[in-house]
Amino acid sequence: MTNTESYFIPEPSRWPIISASSVFVLLFGFILMINDVSVGSMILTAGFLMIGYIFFGWFGAVIDENLRGSYGPNVSTSFRQGMFWFITSEVFFFLTFFACLYYFRGIAIPSLSGEGHQPMSNILWDGFQDVWPLVTLPGDTNVVSGTTYTPPKEAMGAGGIPLWNTIILLSSGGTLTWAHWGLKKESKNQLVLGLMMTVALGLIFFGFQAYEYFHAYTAMDLKLTSGIYGSTFYMLTGFHGLHVTIGTIMLIVITIRSMKDHFTEENHFAFEAVAWYWHFVDVVWIGLYFFVYWL
Amino acid sequence: MSEATAHDDHHDHKPTGIGRWLFSTNHKDIGTMYLIFALVMLFLGGASAMVLRMELFMPGIQIVDPDTYNNLLTNHALIMVFGMVMPAGAGMANWMIPMMIGAPDMALPRLNNLSFWLLPMAGTMLILSMVISYFPGTGTPVNTGWTLYPPLSVQSGMGMDFLIFTVHILGISSILAAINIVTTIVNMRAPGMTWFKMPLFVWSWLFTGLLLIMIMPVLAGGVTMLLFDRHFGTSFFDAAGGGDPVLFQHLFWFFGHPEVYVLLLPSIGVLGLIIPTFSRKPLFAYKPLVWFMAALTALGMVVWAHHQYTVGMSLDATTYFMIGTILISIPVGMMLMSFIFTMWRGAMTFETPMLFGIAIILMFSFAGVTGVMLAVVPADLQYHDSYFVVAHFHYALIPGSVFGLYAAVFYWLPKWTGNMYNETQGQIFFWWTTLSFNLTFFPQHFSGLAGMPRRIVDYSPQFADFNYLSSVGGMLFGLSHLLFLYIIIKTIKGGEKAPANPWEGSQIGTTGLEWTLPSPPPFHSFNTPPAIK
Amino acid sequence: MSKLRQVFNRGLLLIASTLFSLPAFAVREYNLPEPASTITREIYDLHMLTAWVATAIMIIVTGIILYALINFRKSKGYQPDMEFNHTWFGRWSWALVPAIVLGIDFSIAGSATETLGNIESHDPADVTVKVTGSQWKWTYEYMDDDLKIVSNLNKDIPADNDLYLRDVDNRLVLPTNKRVRFLHTATDVLHAWWVPAIAYKKDSIPGYINETWTVIDKEGVYRGQCAENCGTGHAFMPIVVEAVSPAKYDEWMKGQKVAMAAAMAEASSDKIWDQAELMERGEKLYNTSCAACHMPTGAGIPGVFPALKGSPVALGDMSKHIDIILKGVAGTAMASWANQLNDLELAAIITYERNAWGNNTGDSTQPADIKAAR
Numbered sequence A: 001m002t003n004t005e006s007y008f009i010p011e012p013s014r015w016p017i018i019s020a021s022s023v024f025v026l027l028f029g030f031i032l033m034i035n036d037v038s039v040g041s042m043i044l045t046a047g048f049l050m051i052g053y054i055f056f057g058w059f060g061a062v063i064d065e066n067l068r069g070s071y072g073p074n075v076s077t078s079f080r081q082g083m084f085w086f087i088t089s090e091v092f093f094f095l096t097f098f099a100c101l102y103y104f105r106g107i108a109i110p111s112l113s114g115e116g117h118q119p120m121s122n123i124l125w126d127g128f129q130d131v132w133p134l135v136t137l138p139g140d141t142n143v144v145s146g147t148t149y150t151p152p153k154e155a156m157g158a159g160g161i162p163l164w165n166t167i168i169l170l171s172s173g174g175t176l177t178w179a180h181w182g183l184k185k186e187s188k189n190q191l192v193l194g195l196m197m198t199v200a201l202g203l204i205f206f207g208f209q210a211y212e213y214f215h216a217y218t219a220m221d222l223k224l225t226s227g228i229y230g231s232t233f234y235m236l237t238g239f240h241g242l243h244v245t246i247g248t249i250m251l252i253v254i255t256i257r258s259m260k261d262h263f264t265e266e267n268h269f270a271f272e273a274v275a276w277y278w279h280f281v282d283v284v285w286i287g288l289y290f291f292v293y294w295l
Numbered sequence B: 001m002s003e004a005t006a007h008d009d010h011h012d013h014k015p016t017g018i019g020r021w022l023f024s025t026n027h028k029d030i031g032t033m034y035l036i037f038a039l040v041m042l043f044l045g046g047a048s049a050m051v052l053r054m055e056l057f058m059p060g061i062q063i064v065d066p067d068t069y070n071n072l073l074t075n076h077a078l079i080m081v082f083g084m085v086m087p088a089g090a091g092m093a094n095w096m097i098p099m100m101i102g103a104p105d106m107a108l109p110r111l112n113n114l115s116f117w118l119l120p121m122a123g124t125m126l127i128l129s130m131v132i133s134y135f136p137g138t139g140t141p142v143n144t145g146w147t148l149y150p151p152l153s154v155q156s157g158m159g160m161d162f163l164i165f166t167v168h169i170l171g172i173s174s175i176l177a178a179i180n181i182v183t184t185i186v187n188m189r190a191p192g193m194t195w196f197k198m199p200l201f202v203w204s205w206l207f208t209g210l211l212l213i214m215i216m217p218v219l220a221g222g223v224t225m226l227l228f229d230r231h232f233g234t235s236f237f238d239a240a241g242g243g244d245p246v247l248f249q250h251l252f253w254f255f256g257h258p259e260v261y262v263l264l265l266p267s268i269g270v271l272g273l274i275i276p277t278f279s280r281k282p283l284f285a286y287k288p289l290v291w292f293m294a295a296l297t298a299l300g301m302v303v304w305a306h307h308q309y310t311v312g313m314s315l316d317a318t319t320y321f322m323i324g325t326i327l328i329s330i331p332v333g334m335m336l337m338s339f340i341f342t343m344w345r346g347a348m349t350f351e352t353p354m355l356f357g358i359a360i361i362l363m364f365s366f367a368g369v370t371g372v373m374l375a376v377v378p379a380d381l382q383y384h385d386s387y388f389v390v391a392h393f394h395y396a397l398i399p400g401s402v403f404g405l406y407a408a409v410f411y412w413l414p415k416w417t418g419n420m421y422n423e424t425q426g427q428i429f430f431w432w433t434t435l436s437f438n439l440t441f442f443p444q445h446f447s448g449l450a451g452m453p454r455r456i457v458d459y460s461p462q463f464a465d466f467n468y469l470s471s472v473g474g475m476l477f478g479l480s481h482l483l484f485l486y487i488i489i490k491t492i493k494g495g496e497k498a499p500a501n502p503w504e505g506s507q508i509g510t511t512g513l514e515w516t517l518p519s520p521p522p523f524h525s526f527n528t529p530p531a532i533k
Numbered sequence C: 001m002s003k004l005r006q007v008f009n010r011g012l013l014l015i016a017s018t019l020f021s022l023p024a025f026a027v028r029e030y031n032l033p034e035p036a037s038t039i040t041r042e043i044y045d046l047h048m049l050t051a052w053v054a055t056a057i058m059i060i061v062t063g064i065i066l067y068a069l070i071n072f073r074k075s076k077g078y079q080p081d082m083e084f085n086h087t088w089f090g091r092w093s094w095a096l097v098p099a100i101v102l103g104i105d106f107s108i109a110g111s112a113t114e115t116l117g118n119i120e121s122h123d124p125a126d127v128t129v130k131v132t133g134s135q136w137k138w139t140y141e142y143m144d145d146d147l148k149i150v151s152n153l154n155k156d157i158p159a160d161n162d163l164y165l166r167d168v169d170n171r172l173v174l175p176t177n178k179r180v181r182f183l184h185t186a187t188d189v190l191h192a193w194w195v196p197a198i199a200y201k202k203d204s205i206p207g208y209i210n211e212t213w214t215v216i217d218k219e220g221v222y223r224g225q226c227a228e229n230c231g232t233g234h235a236f237m238p239i240v241v242e243a244v245s246p247a248k249y250d251e252w253m254k255g256q257k258v259a260m261a262a263a264m265a266e267a268s269s270d271k272i273w274d275q276a277e278l279m280e281r282g283e284k285l286y287n288t289s290c291a292a293c294h295m296p297t298g299a300g301i302p303g304v305f306p307a308l309k310g311s312p313v314a315l316g317d318m319s320k321h322i323d324i325i326l327k328g329v330a331g332t333a334m335a336s337w338a339n340q341l342n343d344l345e346l347a348a349i350i351t352y353e354r355n356a357w358g359n360n361t362g363d364s365t366q367p368a369d370i371k372a373a374r
């Protein structure tokens, strides 16, 4: 049951308002940059630096408090629940893009090709056919529209790198769990080793993904501008990649903290939060592999 | 008094100076900041509405050009929805929920401050989106309306980028606030505060919070795709590349429809306190009400496409969305029924909050039944995008959520400030707003049916009469808010001292923990978990 | 409480004075216009049904509340009935009330589904018209007759005239008592074609085609407006449909075809046009096609639509000027005009733009040049 006796209320803190301002600076810089205003990238960089500063400062403060033992069990539960709801919101963020993919393939493109529920649309795109992955675009068959899209030469296959990446990410889930067992057994070696392997697998995944993008852009002509196949491909894998990156950084942080003996068997919220996050990223990848690469 | 917080040295003396506000981790201070922010935004959003109504006073273009009109319209809606109603609701949640459930503060106090401070940042960004279009070479102002439909929003100038990121910041703020509130409710209840002892307001925020966690990311995803279409050459919303502009509408309304319940539910929660208080009788059918609120949350998530009956969905999809939408009358009807039968055989008095409460039940029912008319697809093919819709949603939004907030302000001002407001002035305000509100928006049903589309800067003389009434009403309605402001400021400054429990019936049928604290309450509400009956 | 009374009385006075002043407004229309087609009549009936159901529900709700307000007030010494919540009604209302509401819901949904089925029916049509919305005009293509009509706002009507913003230069002419099928699409952004008396709305979506249909049963002129925000000129794209008997329709169609053939012949003839002729035609065409954005003065709207007066394009290289108008500028409101105007018309507009408003380049271009540039 809840216990208020030991509840911890932090002192006034300057981190929230600094965070809010740095989000503003970051986005302001980004907007200027994509609109070709020259100071934009400088402001953007300043924003990134501010964010980095906050990560050290705010998280540092939280870690200190934790180590000083300020947090009772109640706080820890609040953190856990907070993280749970945060991941729920992330789930909905990814569901959005999966739903879009479904929408294009199941509803939009059939209509453009003369099937579906708005079949007459095909008179605007005479000759367009529904073949997924979309290597010919509706715009290709229409001379007037002056389309700015260029279709990809070929689509991404499911073998090769993506398959390897699936294996890598799945095993990273395994090594992370193994590390967790280590934590529970109070075996520091197993904990640190498990975490290091997880980080390594994360980095390899990241490298493969970067190579895949490079290959797609240069050899396959598969770009953001390649019509809806390219758009959905990069949107889904890109946001996933972003999460892998964030996850890897967090993993590195907790690896270092593990080496410094920050976690105990009963007090390791940070470890769990990162683990949940990583498993979530893992599950998203399986969805991606299935729906983006395979089907 | 025992050690309630880790640093008891900080107990009841508050931090001082500007830092108390900037760096606050106190739920009441943050709540106050939310409420003040909302009040400022009410006037900003209202001022833009006044310009709209002045422009529509008579046919012909008098004061703003078409793009400026639509830009003001967009900002009016976004400011009212995201800047006014949601922060006001969050401010009340901050103030009241910890007190109601017997907690010392919110579960994650620093995060709480972050969700607040993101709002002024978003506000600044919104203002930038408007100002930027006055610089040469930045393209058209944002003239899409708050729904930001592509391809028009892809055409818009740089202001749209600012608006997209405004939405992002607002979204982060709402998600963080929602996470915090849900966690507080689930984890911070005092021992003995079981689920079905929670006041309805707490329940309503639990569901609101869940909705926000599920819908805000979808809107964020949608506007992100918009940004990519604008700047990075993707074709999500362009048929030439295999995309579809309608997809954006699905994403927007997947967020947008539940959003209207986000706006509505906190006010329903407030009614669930006010009506029993002034009827001196426990809330009728409390448990079913909670269950139906849960049903509304679930059903509200799956009927979004009733905003897009005209986009040409398949017959099956259209039929599904129609029936789903009409069924929403069941949970909402249940809620209103609960309130009506709370009054039944009670002993009513008519202080300002109660007057608002009764008016809300009547006017919101009216909004609801016009909503059901809109839900009927063939008829909506006539109503859609006409002023009939504008009338429906202002009836839903203003009585449904804004008046609920006004009622809450009058109900809780004594608790917040320690002073009673002046009842006569409160009642004048009530009659003034209610009558002028109806004068503003009732005629719009007729102009809409007669064929006046929304989002137009100029119209034909055949719509002139109703618009004239509507504009006169709008001005009166706007002016009434000056009285509102006056009452609030005057009550903060002083007045008759309020007792801990100024309302005779406020603890009937509920635990009413908030009323056991003095008015105004101490800096930290409950240092020890209160005993619960 | 006497103060409250006073306030209340004043409130009543305000309502009453408003109500009394209403007839003085001589409000002409306050409901959907009188339907003039089979399908809109069906919708109208459905609308009236739901409106009456809504009214009835409001009367019941208001009645119950008024009764409670009058009877259960503390000032009358009424004691709250604490047992009320535990009576049989208190225990079963959660099932009873929803059951009643469900009943009403299903009867509404039932009649709606029927009408919806009719709306979505795809029976063969006698006349098919493709309706294309563009910023800010409507283009009608009679699919079986190869005829195209471009319909713009009639700008000559003053703001105090009833037809202000409700009239166009070229009407859409349709036969009565024939099944007409509309194919809706758009070239740039969303629009919606809506003529309440004869045709419900479906959105015009660039790249997609939506269908609606109607059978008009009364001759007459029907008006409507674009009903989906399409930007700056959204308030300024009215719709006028003229419904005539099938005989008159056929006659009209014949006339149009003759006129069109003549225009085609003129445009593709080898005639070399002199500048004055082109300027004269160009001015008219510019004012109907281009002035909505670039303004009749050629000054545009700063920051939104570029000025053509003094513009480097209009003063500079001719081929670039032609190219912009033929292809449009992707991602902006400037659409391609290649399919909207014929060679002669384009040549006239371009010549006009290069010589009007002080753009004294003195050069002119010929239909043949445009043809070559296509």
Ligand code: HEA
Pocket: B147, B260, B261, B263, B264, B306, B307, B325, B326, B328, B329, B332, B333, B334, B336, B364, B365, B366, B367, B368, B369, B370, B371, B372, B374, B375, B376, B380, B383, B384, B385, B389, B392, B393, B396, B397, B400, B401, C057, C061, C101, C104, C105
């Ligand atoms: C607080 C906000 C709020 C609320 C609560 C609602 C509630 C409802 N709304 Fe509304 N709506 C909006 C805000 C809101 N709406 C906004 C902002 C828009 C426009 C957005 C835009 O386009 O910009 C809109 C638009 C809108 C549309 C789209 C119209 C169009 O664009 O063509 C539709 C269509 O179905 C609709 C339906 C409904 C329904 C069925 C409900 C139901 O929840 C109502 C349920 C309540 C009742 C029914 C009354 C009580 C019940 C009884 C007394 C029992 C008996 C009743 C019956 C049997 C009918 N709304």
Ligand code: HEA
Pocket: B042, B043, B044, B045, B046, B047, B049, B050, B052, B053, B073, B074, B076, B077, B078, B080, B081, B085, B144, B145, B146, B147, B390, B394, B397, B398, B402, B440, B453, B454, B455, B456, B457, B474, B475, B476, B477, B478, B479, B481, B482
């Ligand atoms: C919670 C949300 C909310 C609230 C409270 C309001 C409040 C008001 N709205 Fe709003 N409105 C929307 C949400 C809201 N609106 C939305 C979502 C849209 C759709 C946007 C779109 O189409 O994209 C819309 C659209 C909309 C339109 C449609 C315009 C069009 O389609 O062309 C109109 C027109 O009359 C209007 C009017 C008003 C008025 C007069 C008020 C009044 O209630 C405002 C009263 C408040 C004040 C006036 C402020 C306080 C007073 C002062 C500033 C003092 C000075 C006073 C004077 C000078 C008289 N609104």
Ligand code: CUA
Pocket: C133, C134, C136, C190, C191, C192, C226, C227, C228, C229, C230, C231, C233, C234, C235, C237
């Ligand atoms: Cu076209 Cu509005």
Ligand SMILES: [Cu+2]
Pocket: B256, B257, B260, B304, B306, B307
């Ligand atoms: Cu809705």
